[in-house]
Amino acid sequence: MLFTIRRWIRKKLISRAKFKKWLELEDIRSQIKDAIDQGRNNKVASLLCSYLSIAICRGKWEKLPWEVVLTEYSFVVNLHTPSKDFRIFSGSSEKKAFLVNDSSWYAWANMFSAEYGWDLKYIAELDIDDAISLIQEILYTEQIQKEWEWTLSERAIQYDKKGKGKFLPLDKPKWLLPIKGDVKELPKIKILKSMLPSGIVIRWDENVKY
Amino acid sequence: MLNIRNALRLYALLKDFIPEYDVDDDYLEFVSAIVHNIRMSDRPEVFGDGLSLMYSKITVNELAEKNPLDVVSMFMSGLADNKFLSLAKFCGSLGYG
Numbered sequence: 001m002l003f004t005i006r007r008w009i010r011k012k013l014i015s016r017a018k019f020k021k022w023l024e025l026e027d028i029r030s031q032i033k034d035a036i037d038q039g040r041n042n043k044v045a046s047l048l049c050s051y052l053s054i055a056i057c058r059g060k061w062e063k064l065p066w067e068v069v070l071t072e073y074s075f076v077v078n079l080h081t082p083s084k085d086f087r088i089f090s091g092s093s094e095k096k097a098f099l100v101n102d103s104s105w106y107a108w109a110n111m112f113s114a115e116y117g118w119d120l121k122y123i124a125e126l127d128i129d130d131a132i133s134l135i136q137e138i139l140y141t142e143q144i145q146k147e148w149e150w151t152l153s154e155r156a157i158q159y160d161k162k163g164k165g166k167f168l169p170l171d172k173p174k175w176l177l178p179i180k181g182d183v184k185e186l187p188k189i190k191i192l193k194s195m196l197p198s199g200i201v202i203r204w205d206e207n208v209k210y
Numbered sequence: 211m212l213n214i215r216n217a218l219r220l221y222a223l224l225k226d227f228i229p230e231y232d233v234d235d236d237y238l239e240f241v242s243a244i245v246h247n248i249r250m251s252d253r254p255e256v257f258g259d260g261l262s263l264m265y266s267k268i269t270v271n272e273l274a275e276k277n278p279l280d281v282v283s284m285f286m287s288g289l290a291d292n293k294f295l296s297l298a299k300f301c302g303s304l305g306y307g
Contacts, residue, residue: 036305041222044304045215066217067293070300 014056017080019131020124023105025055025080048073055080086132087175088139111138143176212264212292220263220292221301223256224248228298241289245282257285264288 017025028051035043048069049061055076061069082089108131112123115138123131150156150170157165212220229243248256258273261284273281 041218045218065211066214069214
C-alpha cells in the first residue's frame with residue numbers, strides 16, 4: 001500500500017523542473033561530484049538532502065534510511081535529466097567556466113536576456129530541453145561570428161620563410177567539433193587537362209595573364 | 211537502517227574491502243567476501259569501527275568481551291540489515307571510485 005501511495009505521489013505531485021530550478025539542481029549535483037572526489041562524505045550527505053529538499057519537498061531527509069534517500073534521489077535525477085543527448089554536454093572534459101555569482105542561473109539568464117530580450121521570470125519557466133537547445137544555438141552562432149572575425153585578422157594566416165601564407169582555423173569548443181562519421185571526406189578525383197576550363201585567366205590585382 | 215550520513219561513512223570505511231568480482235546479488239557471498247578481505251588485511255579495527263557505526267550503542271569494551279565469532283556474525287548481519295550490497299551499487303552510480 002505504502003509503495004502504491006509513494007508511486008502515486010511521484011506521478012502526481014513531483015513534476016519535471018523548469019529551467020531555473022533545474023540549474024539549481026544541477027549546481028548541487030556538480031557540488032556532490034566535487035565532494036565525492038574530495039572524499040567529504042558528510043558534505044555529500046547534506047548535499048543529497050538539499051537536492052531532495054529542492055526537487056521534492058523540505059523534510060528531514062538526513063534522518064530517513066539511506067535507501068529512501070538514494071532511491072528518491074535516483075528518481076528525481078532521472079526525472080530532471082534532459083530528454084535528448086545534447087552535444088553541448090559531450091565536451092565534459094573541458095575546464096569549468098568561471099561563474100561571477102557562484103550560480104550558473106545568472107550566467108544563462110544573462111545570455112538569454114541579451115539574445116532575446118526575455119525577462120527573468122520568462123527565462124526561469126523555460127522547458128529544460130528548449131532552454132538547452134537555445135543555448136546551443138546561441139553558442140553556435142557566437143562561434144560562427146568569432147570564426148568570421150578570425151578570418152579577417154592578421155593572425156589567421158601563418159607565413160613560411162618563402163612568404164607563402166597558410167590559413168589557421170580558429171579552435172572550436174569540443175562539442176562543436178564534427179563527430180567521427182559526421183563529415184565524410186570528399187574523394188579525390190583526377191580531372192583530365194582537356195576537361196579543365198579553357199581560355200585566359202586574369203588575376204585583376206596584379207594584372208597578370210595565365 | 212542507517213541514515214545517509216552514516217551509510218556513506220560505512221561505505222567509505224569498507225569500500226577497500228568490497229570484492230571486485232560480480233556477486234550476482236548474493237548477499238551472503240558479498241558480505242562474507244568483505245569479511246574475508248578485512249581478515250586478510252592488516253586493519254582488524256575495521257570490524258570495530260563498522261560495528262560502532264551500525265550499532266551506535268555498542269562500545270569498544272563490550273566488543274572486546276565478546277566471542278570473536280559473535281563479533282563477525284554481528285558484523286555480517288549488520289551489513290545485511292543495512293543492505294550494504296545495494297548501498298555499494300548506489301555509491302558506485304553516484305561516482306564513488
